[in-house]
Each structure stands twice: as C-alpha cells, then as structure tokens.
Amino acid sequence: MFEHKKLIVSHAPFWHNGSSITERNYHAILATIPALILGILHYGMPALGVLTLSISTAIIWEYILNLVTKRTVTIGDGNAAVIGLLFAMLLPATTPWWLIIVGTFISIFIGKQIYGGIGGNPFNPVVIGIAILMISWKDFFDFDQALINYDLDFSMVYPLAALKHFGVSAISSISYGDLLLGRQSGGIGSTFGLGLIIGGIYLIARGFIRWEISISFLVGVFITAWLFNFADPDNYAGPFFHLFTGYTLIGAFFLATEDSSSPVNFIPMLIYGLLGGVMVVLIRNIGVYIDGVILAVLVINLVNPLLDKIRPKAMGRVG
Amino acid sequence: MIKKTFFGLIKPRLECEPIESSLSKAENILPSKKITLLLNNPTEPKAAVLLKERDNVKTGQKISLSKDSNEYVISTVTGNVSSISHFTGYLGKPYTSITINIADNELLDEEFKNHCKEPTLDASVNFLNFIPGSPPFNLFADPNVSIKNIIVCGFDTDLLVKTNQYIMKSNLDLIKTGIRILKKITGVENIILAVPQNLVSEANEADATVKTIKSEYPGTLYPMVMRNVLGFSLLAGRNFEDSGVCFFTAEAVASMGYAFSEGRIPMMKTLTLIKKDGSKKLVSAKIGTAVSEILKANSISLNEKDRLIFGGPMQGVSIYSEEQCVQPDTDAVLVQDRDDLSHISDYPCINCGECIRICPANIPVNLLVRFLESGLYEEGADHYGLLSCIECGLCSYVCVSRIPIMQYIKLAKYELDRTKKVEAANV
Numbered sequence: 001m002f003e004h005k006k007l008i009v010s011h012a013p014f015w016h017n018g019s020s021i022t023e024r025n026y027h028a029i030l031a032t033i034p035a036l037i038l039g040i041l042h043y044g045m046p047a048l049g050v051l052t053l054s055i056s057t058a059i060i061w062e063y064i065l066n067l068v069t070k071r072t073v074t075i076g077d078g079n080a081a082v083i084g085l086l087f088a089m090l091l092p093a094t095t096p097w098w099l100i101i102v103g104t105f106i107s108i109f110i111g112k113q114i115y116g117g118i119g120g121n122p123f124n125p126v127v128i129g130i131a132i133l134m135i136s137w138k139d140f141f142d143f144d145q146a147l148i149n150y151d152l153d154f155s156m157v158y159p160l161a162a163l164k165h166f167g168v169s170a171i172s173s174i175s176y177g178d179l180l181l182g183r184q185s186g187g188i189g190s191t192f193g194l195g196l197i198i199g200g201i202y203l204i205a206r207g208f209i210r211w212e213i214s215i216s217f218l219v220g221v222f223i224t225a226w227l228f229n230f231a232d233p234d235n236y237a238g239p240f241f242h243l244f245t246g247y248t249l250i251g252a253f254f255l256a257t258e259d260s261s262s263p264v265n266f267i268p269m270l271i272y273g274l275l276g277g278v279m280v281v282l283i284r285n286i287g288v289y290i291d292g293v294i295l296a297v298l299v300i301n302l303v304n305p306l307l308d309k310i311r312p313k314a315m316g317r318v319g
Numbered sequence: 320m321i322k323k324t325f326f327g328l329i330k331p332r333l334e335c336e337p338i339e340s341s342l343s344k345a346e347n348i349l350p351s352k353k354i355t356l357l358l359n360n361p362t363e364p365k366a367a368v369l370l371k372e373r374d375n376v377k378t379g380q381k382i383s384l385s386k387d388s389n390e391y392v393i394s395t396v397t398g399n400v401s402s403i404s405h406f407t408g409y410l411g412k413p414y415t416s417i418t419i420n421i422a423d424n425e426l427l428d429e430e431f432k433n434h435c436k437e438p439t440l441d442a443s444v445n446f447l448n449f450i451p452g453s454p455p456f457n458l459f460a461d462p463n464v465s466i467k468n469i470i471v472c473g474f475d476t477d478l479l480v481k482t483n484q485y486i487m488k489s490n491l492d493l494i495k496t497g498i499r500i501l502k503k504i505t506g507v508e509n510i511i512l513a514v515p516q517n518l519v520s521e522a523n524e525a526d527a528t529v530k531t532i533k534s535e536y537p538g539t540l541y542p543m544v545m546r547n548v549l550g551f552s553l554l555a556g557r558n559f560e561d562s563g564v565c566f567f568t569a570e571a572v573a574s575m576g577y578a579f580s581e582g583r584i585p586m587m588k589t590l591t592l593i594k595k596d597g598s599k600k601l602v603s604a605k606i607g608t609a610v611s612e613i614l615k616a617n618s619i620s621l622n623e624k625d626r627l628i629f630g631g632p633m634q635g636v637s638i639y640s641e642e643q644c645v646q647p648d649t650d651a652v653l654v655q656d657r658d659d660l661s662h663i664s665d666y667p668c669i670n671c672g673e674c675i676r677i678c679p680a681n682i683p684v685n686l687l688v689r690f691l692e693s694g695l696y697e698e699g700a701d702h703y704g705l706l707s708c709i710e711c712g713l714c715s716y717v718c719v720s721r722i723p724i725m726q727y728i729k730l731a732k733y734e735l736d737r738t739k740k741v742e743a744a745n746v
Contacts (some may be wrong), residue, residue, distance in 0.1 A: 004640060008626045008660060011726035013633040013712035014653070015478075016661035018322040019670060019719045072665075119667040119720070207327015210672060264672030264685055291540075308686065314704030315680035316555040 010087050022119070024208050024259075025078030029085060030201045032045050032254070034195030035039040036089070039188040042152055043093035047188045050086045058084025061108040071117065083107050086126045086254055089189025090247060090294075092146035099140055103129045123301040124258040131294050147185050154183040159245045160290045163237050171237060179244035190250040193243075200253030212269035217252040218243060220277015227283050236285055247293035248280060255293070261301040267305035276300040320632075322657060323717075324574035328720050333633075333713075335475060337517035338484040345485065345589050347502030354423060354607025355644040356392040356449075357406060357414040358384065374400045376419060377739050380428040380585050381446060384415060389457070393449040395606045397585040398422040410733050417492025419607070431584050442506040447578055451588040451606065452571030453647040454456040458560055459505055459697045467506050467563035468549060471498060471572050473522055474532055475516035476539045480651040483569040485601050487518050490573040495525045497576030498543045501567070502526070513548055515539075536633065537679050537711035541566055568650075569725040572746055591651040593631075594619055604645050610652055611641040619654055620664070626660055628653040633712040666720040667692075674714035674724065680707045684714045685726060691727040 040047050062080035066073045074080075084104055091100070110132070111125025112118065134141050143158035155174070158160060162170040178184065182192030190196070204211040221242050230234035242248060247255070256262065256276050263272050276296050283292025321333060368385045376382060376394040383391035398421040406416035434442040444456045456466050471494075473487040487494065502510055512527040515534040522529040530548045537543055542553040545564055559565060574585040587603045592613060594600070604613055614621055621641055622625065628635040629649050645652075674684035682704040690699040699705040705728065714724040 005621060005625075006623050007621075007637070007641070008636045008657065009625050009639045010626070010663065011637075011723055011729070012628075012630075012635055013716050013725060014626065014628055014635060014637065014655060014661065015320045015632045015716055016721065017717050018320075018661075019673070019717065020721065021666060021719055023744075024719060071602055076482070077666075117667070119669040156623070205326050207323075208423060227626075260670045264675045265683075308683075311683050312681040314555065314682045314707035315709070316552045316707050317704060 007020050009313050020075045025082045026066055027206060028082050032081050032085060034198050035189045035192040035241050036184045038192040038195055039253060043188060045316045050091055050093055050095050050100060050188060053097060054088035054104055055081050055084035056103040057101050058108055061105050065109060068163060076118060080108060083125050087129055090187045091129050092143050092147045093141060093188050094187030103133050104182060105286045106132050119260050121260050124297055125295045127294050131298055143185050156185045158185050163262055164290050167169050168234060168237055169180040173218040176240050176244060190247050193249050196249040196253055210269055212266060214252045214263055214271045216273025217256050217277045221248055221280050224278045224281035242281055246291040251293035251297060261304055263307045265311050268310050270302050273309055275303060293318060333478055335534045335539050337515060338481045338488060348602050348604040348608060348613055350605055350612060354396050355416055355420055356607050357416055357417045357646055358392045359390045360413050360415045371684055372400050372403060374564055377426040377428040378532060379431060386636060388473045394419060396421045397425045409589060417644040418486045432582045435579055436498045437513050438504055446584060447575055449647055450574040450578060450585050451647055452568040452574050454567055454571035454575060455565055458565055464560045465563055466507055466565045468566060469510045469565050470548060471512045471567045471569060473512055473518055474539055474571045477634050478536055479593050480631045481599060482589050482650045486573050487521055491521055493573040493576035494569055496580055497572035498525050498527050500575060500579055511548055513544055537713060540709055540711055542709040543679060586648060588645050592617060593651060593653040595654050606645055608645050608649055609642050613652060624657040626653060626655040639646040663723045664721040664733060665693050668722060669720055671719045673717040673719060677713045677717050679711060680709050682707055688722060688724050688727060691731050696731040699731055700735055722724055
C-alpha cells in the first residue's frame with residue numbers, strides 16, 4: 001500500500017474573508033475610546049473605577065455562567081467586555097460598586113446567557129441591565145444628584161432633566177457646540193457627542209455596524225423632535241438638542257446596532273431605526289422618563305422579529 | 320486568499336480574472352505505473368459481470384460492468400485490471416473504482432473509430448460520456464427531457480481556475496468543430512457561447528450566439544449565467560434540464576470536436592494547478608492519473624495536514640488522499656498549506672447580516688441557518704429559501720461566526736432528497 005499522508009478534509013468554501021467575532025468586539029471597544037478619554041478627564045479616577053469594575057465583573061460573570069452551564073468558555077471573544085464597557089459608559093461616575101456588580105450580572109445573565117449566549121439574545125444585554133437598574137434604583141440615575149460633588153468648568157445641570165422639569169427656557173443657555181464637545185453632565189461615556197460620532201463613523205466605515213440603523217435612528221429623532229418643536233417651540237426643544245443630549249448618540253451607534261437584537265434586511269433596518277428615533281422623542285416629550293433611549297431600544301428590539309418577516313423573495317421561488 | 324477590505328462597507332470583489340497571456344502551454348503529465356477510473360454506479364451491482372480483475376484492456380476501450388447499465392468508463396491506458404472496488408464519493412455518491420496497471424506496449428482500441436465516420440448522437444452517448452469536461456450527452460438520450468438551449472461555457476465557474484479560458488485560447492478550432500457537430504447531432508438551434516469580456520473576439524469566430532458574462536463571482540455560476548444570458552431564473556429546487564437548458568464546458572465541446580475529427584477518444588484532461596503560493600499552472604494529465612504524480616512533476620511538496628482540493632476555492636471538494644485520481648470533470652487541483660487554512664467554528668449566528676448582503680439568491684441565510692442547525696430541513700425548504708440556494712459559498716466565506724453554512728445547506732438538500740426517495744419507495 002502507498003504511504004498515506006493525513007490531509008485536512010473539510011467542506012467548501014476553502015477561503016474565508018478573515019472576519020471574526022473577536023475582531024468585531026475589539027473594534028467596538030476601540031471605537032469607544034474617544035468618548036471614554038473625555039469621560040475620564042472630566043470625572044477622574046471614580047470614572048475609571050466604574051469602567052474597570054464594570055468590564056471585569058462582566059467578564060467574570062460570563063466566565064462563571066460558562067462554567068455553571070457547562071459550555072465553552074467564551075470570554076475570549078470580547079463580547080462580555082463590550083457589554084461591561086457600554087454598561088459603564090451609560091452610568092454616572094459615582095455609581096456605587098454593588099450597583100455595577102448587580103447590573104453586569106443582569107446584563108450578562110438575564111440579557112444574554114439565559115438565551116444561550118451570544119447571538120441568542122432578543123434584547124440588547126446592556127439595555128436590559130440599565131433598564132432594570134433604572135427602574136429599581138432610579139435615584140442613582142438622577143445625574144444632577146449623582147454628580148453633585150463635581151464642579152467642572154461648565155454647567156453641571158443634566159440637560160434633559162432641566163428640559164423636563166423647567167421647560168425650554170432652562171436650556172436656552174446651552175450651546176450645541178458645548179454639547180458636542182462633551183461639556184455637559186451625564187454618563188461617563190455618553191456625553192462627548194463628537195467622540196461618539198467619530199467612533200460610530202469608524203465602525204460604519206469598517207463594516208462592523210450597519211449604517212442604516214444608526215442613520216435612520218438619528219433621522220427618526222431629528223424629524224420627531226423637529227415636528228414637536230415646529231408645532232410648539234415654547235414647550236419642546238429643537239431637534240439638535242435631542243440629538244446631542246442624553247443617550248441619543250451612544251444609542252444610535254452602540255446600543256441600537258447590537259447584532260443579535262436588530263434586523264439585517266435593508267427596509268427592516270430603516271423601519272427599526274426610525275421607530276427607535278421616534279420613540280426616543282415621544283418618551284422624552286410626552287412620557288414620564290427623562291431620557292427615552294433605553295426604553296426605545298427595548299421597544300424596537302421587541303419589534304425586530306416582526307420586521308424579519310419583511311424580506312425579498314428568494315431567487316426562483318414561485319408563489 | 321482574498322481578505323476583507325479595510326473599509327468593510329465595500330463588498331469584497333471576487334473577480335474571476337481573465338487568463339494571463341503569460342501562462343505557458345499546458346504541460347503533459349502521463350501516469351507512470353497505474354491509473355484509477357471511477358465508474359458512476361448508482362445501482363451497485365453485486366458482481367462485475369463484464370469485467371474482472373486481471374482482465375486486459377486497451378487504450379480507448381469502453382469498460383462497463385454489466386449489460387443493463389449505460390454507465391461506462393474509457394480506459395486511457397493499455398494494461399490489466401488490478402482491482403475493482405467500491406468507492407464513495409462526495410455526498411455518498413457510489414462509484415466503482417477500477418485500477419489498471421499500465422503495460423509496456425500501448426494498444427489502441429478501434430471500436431470508436433468504426434462508429435465515428437459520421438458524428439451521431441448515438442456514438443456520443445455510447446463513447447463520449449467519459450471525455451475531458453464530461454459532456455452531458457445522457458440528457459439528450461432521455462426521452463423525458465427536452466433541451467431547447469445549450470450554453471457552451473468559455474469561462475470557469477470558480478475563482479482561480481483557468482481551464483476553460485485556456486481551452487478557448489488554445490483550442491478554438493476544435494471548439495468551432497465541436498459546436499458545429501453539437502448543433503447537428505442534438506438538433507438544438509440555439510447554441511450560446513458564453514464567454515468573459517476578454518474572450519469575445521475568439522468567441523465571435525464560432526457559429527454560435529455569443530454572450531458575455533459577468534466575471535465577478537458568483538456571476539460565473541450556471542444559475543447566474545442562465546439568468547443573465549437567457550433572461551429567466553432557475554426555479555427553486557429544479558434542474559436546468561427542467562427549464563430546457565443544458566450546459567457544456569468549452570473543454571467538453573473541444574474534446575467532442577477532437578473525437579470526431581481525429582477518430583480517437585480524447586484522454587488528456589486539462590486542469591489548472593494552483594500551488595501553495597497561489598501561482599497557477601496549466602497541466603494536461605491523462606484521466607486516471609493520481610494527484611501525487613501531478614504534484615511530483617511540479618515539485619510541490621505536500622505535508623501532513625495540508626489540504627488538497629479538486630476544483631476551486633469556493634466550490635471545490637477536498638480529497639483525503641493524494642492517490643485520488645483526475646476524473647473527466649476535475650478542472651483544477653488546489654493545494655493549500657496547513658498554515659493558510661481557514662477554520663470553522665461552532666459559534667452560533669450573531670445575526671450580523673453579512674450573508675444577507677452578499678447572497679446572490681436573496682435567501683434569508685441568518686434565519687435559514689438556525690433551522691438547519693437544528694435539523695429542521697423541511698421548514699428551511701418551505702419558508703426560508705433553502706432550495707433557491709445556488710451553492711456559491713459566499714455566505715460561509717463572509718460568516719463572522721465562521722459557521723460552515725454551505726455545508727449545512729448541502730447536507731440539508733441531501734437529506735431532503737434522501738427522505739423523498741425513501742418516501743417514494745414506501746408508497
């Protein structure tokens with residue numbers, strides 16, 4: 001008999017374009033860096049503490065749950081780190097340690113692992129975590145109260161809260177330039193509008209998030225806010241104010257675009273994003289909550305399976 | 320290997336490149352000791368009636384196993400049969416593997432010569448099914464099939480492969496003869512010669528309607544060519560012959576032209592050898608030659624855990640032994656070094672949508688793959704476009720989770736087919 005060399009046998013195709021989940025997640029982390037740097041500059045060591053605690057506990061929870069459910073350990077793919085990071089970016093710098101640990105547990109466990117891990121979650125894990133904390137311990141999410149001991153060189157009034165409680169006149173002194181440059185109070189990584197836009201554009205250009213969702217989300221916010229403002233400028237703030245405050249930008253580029261909970265076809269993506277944008281402004285202007293992004297993202301996550309029904313007909317199918 | 324572009328918004332361009340004018344003439348490779356021929360054998364007869372071990376065969380002799388079967392192979396050497404055994408091919412396809420030891424003196428079998436005075440369909444069906452390019456003559460012998468369009472493919476379906484383009488360049492006269500004969504023996508008026516842009520001037524010399532095809536993959540796949548050239552799509556889950564369309568490779572047509580003009584059955588299969596460094600070389604090997612002999616002649620060293628593929632990178636079939644042999648439809652041999660292999664993973668789909676954006680058949684791959692992973696093939700076929708798949712492999716190529724999507728699809732189609740057959744047998 002001839003000498004046998006053992007060859008690798010597998011199925012076609014024998015090429016791969018080299019993309020991977022790890023790459024996607026690490027680039028998502030990279031894209032948050034501009035916004036993070038400013039957050040740390042503003043809020044100092046406490047902000048860094050919240051970030052590191054959040055990322056590390058998210059990874060640890062993922063590891064523990066991998067062990068408990070006897071599945072492959074998936075902390076290496078960077079997804080838990082991204083969840084921890086985005087979670088921290090939404091929090092005020094003074095968040096107590098136990099709240100972070102509870103929050104990352106909710107994100108990783110209820111948000112992701114009980115559905116079978118990455119790819120199975122119907123809702124964005126970060127948003128699930130924040131939503132549950134916001135409802136359970138809402139005092140910690142009152143940015144004016146949380147950041148009371150900070151005195152930076154700009155107005156430390158949380159713009160959305162000012163709008164909600166005191167109306168349009170209270171925000172007349174805030175310039176859009178300040179908002180874009182992060183001169184506003186808020187979450188650690190969610191105030192630096194320009195940084196978030198740069199990160200978002202980076203992710204879009206590299207193909208890691210889908211531009212249709214981000215852009216239609218922002219368009220939805222803009223149009224709805226503009227309509228309100230147009231109808232009653234005395235009671236409702238203008239579209240740019242809504243775009244640059246609160247969680248709008250981080251929501252458009254980092255939360256609504258989470259892969260597993262968002263649609264993939266063109267028209268569904270547009271509807272998904274637009275609906276999210278509309279919901280944000282509706283909740284802010286009419287609802288009781290100060291910021292609507294978290295709940296709006298949950299609502300559009302819920303609509304996602306329905307949107308999946310809208311899809312082009314496969315080639316060669318009759319009827 | 321073509322990787323993702325830095326700007327991910329731009330789709331990867333997978334161009335089936337035009338043949339380089341620098342590619343030298345195909346080098347002939349002859350088998351040294353033995354050849355192995357694979358006889359398509361759907362019924363698996365218990366014993367070989369017409370052929371047994373130690374029988375002598377002549378070059379060009381038609382070999383079949385039983386009188387009832389239409390399947391045959393053509394011996395490409397003179398020698399004696401050393402073994403007859405079962406061989407299971409891709410997707411469990413049963414073959415009979417016939418190994419022939421080569422004798423010193425070559426004797427030519429004259430049977431075809433007596434039949435080929437006048438080109439006829441009968442002679443083609445009886446002698447030319449096993450020529451390079453494997454022409455589908457059996458379709459014309461089948462009374463249930465009526466072919467109205469023949470598309471002659473002067474292009475290669477897979478990336479990197481250059482075989483048919485080379486034949487178009489080097490054997491144009493034989494193709495012209497072949498097309499003339501094809502028109503005559505099949506009676507099909509509409510013969511279309513489909514070529515990439517760079518071969519239009521050559522194609523215009525032939526007596527056929529010339530159409531250009533898109534050279535960007537998957538525009539070179541038969542279902543896409545059919546849609547571009549004839550203007551209608553392949554119906555999901557149906558064959559080309561159901562729409563009255565039949566494909567011949569340029570090589571098959573050239574081989575047929577050669578057979579009838581020279582009175583000999585052609586035996587040299589042209590194939591593109593793609594080396595580990597990606598460089599390409601055209602070789603012409605006798606059908607039945609072991610891959611190891613081709614590799615040796617080109618001083619390619621094959622190590623443990625390398626990958627050897629019959630066909631191109633997107634649609635080829637990986638083989639498990641370098642002793643496997645060149646068959647009439649082997650258009651390319653691709654050698655991959657173990658360091659260059661792309662690996663698959665068992666991660667679930669993360670719903671990134673890359674497959675949706677690249678799928679040429681508009682299949683909701685992200686939904687389909689979830690059903691296929693759970694073995695729900697019927698649902699996949701009924702609601703998620705499984706049968707529309709043209710098997711281009713692009714979904715697996717771009718999959719971020721590295722799911723072997725195409726393998727799932729092939730498996731699902733195979734299983735559905737199998738259950739259908741079992742159900743039909745039980746009625």
